[in-house]
Amino acid sequence: MPVIEVENLEKSFRIPHEKKTTLFEALTGIFKPESYEVFHALHNINFDVEEGEFFGIIGENGSGKSTLLKIIAGILYPSSGKVHIRGKITPFLELGVGFQSDMTAVENIKTYGTIMGMSKSDIKSRTDDILEFAGLEKFRDTKLKNFSSGMQVRLAFSTAIQTDPEILLMDEVLAVGDMDFQQKCLDVLNSYRKEGVTIVFVSHDLGSVRRFCDRTLLLHKGEQIALGNTAEVIDKYVYGEQEKNISEATHNVVESDPAILAEDQTSLNNSRWGDQKVEILNVEFYDKFGNLSNRFNSFDVMTIRILYNAHKKVLDPIFGIALYSEKGENLFGTNTELRDIMIDHIEGKGHIDLKIESIPMLSGRFLLTVAIHSRTHDPYDWHDKLYHLDVIPTGRDAGLFDVPCKWII
Amino acid sequence: MSIKHIANLYAYRQLIWQLAWSEFKLRYKNSVLGYFWSLLEPLLMLTVLYYVFSHLMRLQIENYQLFLLLGIIIWNFLSRATGIGMNSIVGKPSLIKKIYFPRDIFVISSCLTALLMSVFESIVFALFMIYFKVPLSIYVLQAPVILICLLILSVGLSLALAALNVIYRDVQFIWAVLLQAGYFATPIMYTIEIFPADLRSIALLNPIARVIIAARDTIIYSSPVQTNDLVFMIVAAVVFLFAGYFIFNRIEPRFAEEI
Numbered sequence: 001m002p003v004i005e006v007e008n009l010e011k012s013f014r015i016p017h018e019k020k021t022t023l024f025e026a027l028t029g030i031f032k033p034e035s036y037e038v039f040h041a042l043h044n045i046n047f048d049v050e051e052g053e054f055f056g057i058i059g060e061n062g063s064g065k066s067t068l069l070k071i072i073a074g075i076l077y078p079s080s081g082k083v084h085i086r087g088k089i090t091p092f093l094e095l096g097v098g099f100q101s102d103m104t105a106v107e108n109i110k111t112y113g114t115i116m117g118m119s120k121s122d123i124k125s126r127t128d129d130i131l132e133f134a135g136l137e138k139f140r141d142t143k144l145k146n147f148s149s150g151m152q153v154r155l156a157f158s159t160a161i162q163t164d165p166e167i168l169l170m171d172e173v174l175a176v177g178d179m180d181f182q183q184k185c186l187d188v189l190n191s192y193r194k195e196g197v198t199i200v201f202v203s204h205d206l207g208s209v210r211r212f213c214d215r216t217l218l219l220h221k222g223e224q225i226a227l228g229n230t231a232e233v234i235d236k237y238v239y240g241e242q243e244k245n246i247s248e249a250t251h252n253v254v255e256s257d258p259a260i261l262a263e264d265q266t267s268l269n270n271s272r273w274g275d276q277k278v279e280i281l282n283v284e285f286y287d288k289f290g291n292l293s294n295r296f297n298s299f300d301v302m303t304i305r306i307l308y309n310a311h312k313k314v315l316d317p318i319f320g321i322a323l324y325s326e327k328g329e330n331l332f333g334t335n336t337e338l339r340d341i342m343i344d345h346i347e348g349k350g351h352i353d354l355k356i357e358s359i360p361m362l363s364g365r366f367l368l369t370v371a372i373h374s375r376t377h378d379p380y381d382w383h384d385k386l387y388h389l390d391v392i393p394t395g396r397d398a399g400l401f402d403v404p405c406k407w408i409i
Numbered sequence: 410m411s412i413k414h415i416a417n418l419y420a421y422r423q424l425i426w427q428l429a430w431s432e433f434k435l436r437y438k439n440s441v442l443g444y445f446w447s448l449l450e451p452l453l454m455l456t457v458l459y460y461v462f463s464h465l466m467r468l469q470i471e472n473y474q475l476f477l478l479l480g481i482i483i484w485n486f487l488s489r490a491t492g493i494g495m496n497s498i499v500g501k502p503s504l505i506k507k508i509y510f511p512r513d514i515f516v517i518s519s520c521l522t523a524l525l526m527s528v529f530e531s532i533v534f535a536l537f538m539i540y541f542k543v544p545l546s547i548y549v550l551q552a553p554v555i556l557i558c559l560l561i562l563s564v565g566l567s568l569a570l571a572a573l574n575v576i577y578r579d580v581q582f583i584w585a586v587l588l589q590a591g592y593f594a595t596p597i598m599y600t601i602e603i604f605p606a607d608l609r610s611i612a613l614l615n616p617i618a619r620v621i622i623a624a625r626d627t628i629i630y631s632s633p634v635q636t637n638d639l640v641f642m643i644v645a646a647v648v649f650l651f652a653g654y655f656i657f658n659r660i661e662p663r664f665a666e667e668i
Contacts, residue, residue, distance in 0.1 A: 013666065020577075021576075021577065021578050022577050022578055022579035023573075023577035023579050023580060023583065024579055026577060070506075070665065073508070073509050074509035075505075075506060075507070075508070075509045075665045076665050076666065077662040089509070091507070091508050091509065093507045093508065094503060094507040094508075097503045097504055097507045097508050098501070098503065098504050098508075100431060100435060102435055102438070103431065103434070103435065107431065107434075110427065110431075111427055111428070111431050114423055114424050114427040114428075115424065115504070115508065119423070120423055
């Protein structure tokens with residue numbers, strides 16, 4: 001039996017060009033036609049969430065995730081369509097809603113606990129636990145305004161997790177804290193999950209989504225793109241938006257058009273050199289489905305394609321790449337010479353691929369240098385850190401790179 | 410405003426009370442001195458008005474101090490209830506935008522805050538009653554009915570103002586002016602007889618005027634409330650409440666988007 005049913009949900013906002021915020025303006029402007037724009041935040045959304053399910057919602061900024069969550073919470077009203085809820089909803093859209101800076105910690109626990117739906121007796125019996133968990137026992141009668149922001153968040157979080165939710169709505173605001181705090185959040189989520197609480201989880205952190213969510217909904221510009229198995233939906237998110245990725249990928253391309261070259265010359269001077277006997281036209285990244293992308297799941301297959309144009313016949317060229325962290329540390333480099341690949345000659349347009357069987361980088365942005373040079377190391381065309389790709393974590397290990405290993409007890 | 414809604418509000422009674430109580434404490438800065446200062450305000454008002462009207466204007470009214478103080482307390486209640494209530498939605502953006510409750514809870518709890526403040530002020534009134542040895546009669550039992558009408562009326566008024574204030578932010582200034590005018594159009598400092606006969610019937614259209622007169626009659630002057638006044642007040646309370654809910658419910662869906 002689904003506890004959340006969303007049917008044909010539409011939400012649009014009317015954004016007036018000139019907003020009338022006073023009665024005076026409304027009266028004086030009564031004969032002026034109101035001009036406004038309609039922004040379609042959500043369009044034709046349909047899904048169910050089953051009892052005890054951990055349901056993820058992903059999508060880039062502005063895709064309508066938070067709007068959807070607010071409609072489920074009852075904060076916003078849908079323009080049309082139905083949302084059916086069975087059970088008590090506890091929204092964690094923001095921590096410390098209703099905190100009063102002029103009140104003491106204990107008083108705020110009382111107010112916030114009540115807001116979060118705790119009973120009076122529960123609040124009374126749990127106040128000490130809350131303060132202890134937040135590490136604020138000494139400050140129980142200190143006014144909130146004298147707390148650091150970290151202390152306030154700890155207090156809010158410790159209070160919020162004392163509630164016994166039936167349906168929990170989580171926005172990513174919880175992910176703002178430090179590593180330790182985030183871990184605490186995730187631990188709490190896990191224990192709720194074990195207790196059979198239904199959770200709707202909105203996040204940019206695909207690692208957490210992959211780890212927790214049974215099913216996931218992908219939104220793109222208010223449209224429902226995919227719904228179902230989390231791993232498949234994340235794949236769609238990472239590799240799906242080809243249009244966007246191509247435009248982003250080609251953004252880095254160095255055009256051979258002389259006019260543009262001249263214009264970009266100054267900025268490119270430091271990152272491109274060579275005698276141009278062979279020119280690198282473009283560098284493309286292909287995902288495991290054979291689509292252009294510059295966003296990859298770690299451990300997935302990827303192919304780097306170097307498109308070149310040899311203006312005349314060039315003998316024995318060497319193709320190379322080097323991989324850098326975002327800070328510019330060289331992480332890896334290889335070329336056809338080091339791998340004992342002999343290329344007799346090249347002429348005209350062509351391409352060469354470098355296939356990576358399993359991307360070992362864990363997470364983050366990586367820069368790529370691509371070069372073609374002669375065996376005597378005279379560069380034909382050298383593109384220094386002109387390309388980048390983003391790696392999205394699939395596991396939970398920390399750091400830049402995966403080291404194949406296992407624990408033995 | 411249905412039975413279901415009332416049941417729903419009852420389920421939220423703890424929250425309503427908690428919000429009202431914490432607001433009350435905040436108003437008095439959580440200190441004993443804060444409570445003390447807050448009593449000074451009506452007392453000071455009383456002193457000034459008493460001096461002006463009984464010595465300069467030579468108004469002859471029996472127990473004028475009590476007459477005046479009760480009028481001030483009732484008017485203060487209305488002015489605070491609508492003042493706090495009107496800002497209860499626009500003043501709490503995070504509670505409106507980040508979590509959901511039936512939004513009338515905020516207005517109702519604001520009126521309760523005002524009620525708490527008025528109850529607190531009434532302690533001074535009670536002390537005055539004892540000091541001037543004013544006898545109480547059986548009719549004082551009618552007073553709660555009158556005051557409940559006042560409370561319901563204030564809730565209705567606050568609901569409408571709170572909702573309108575979300576869309577038109579100058580409603581609060583317009584209301585402040587209306588309150589100021591009302592202060593003089595209502596028999597607070599003087600009796601209703603001071604108005605000429607033709608204006609008197611207009612002044613009596615103001616339900617607060619009747620509330621103040623009825624409250625004085627039952628509490629200070631040991632006389633019963635007039636039946637027509639009582640009917641008028643009850644009808645006014647019900648009309649204001651329904652009108653308030655009507656306006657509030659019309660605008661409520663836009664709250665989270667407009668704030």
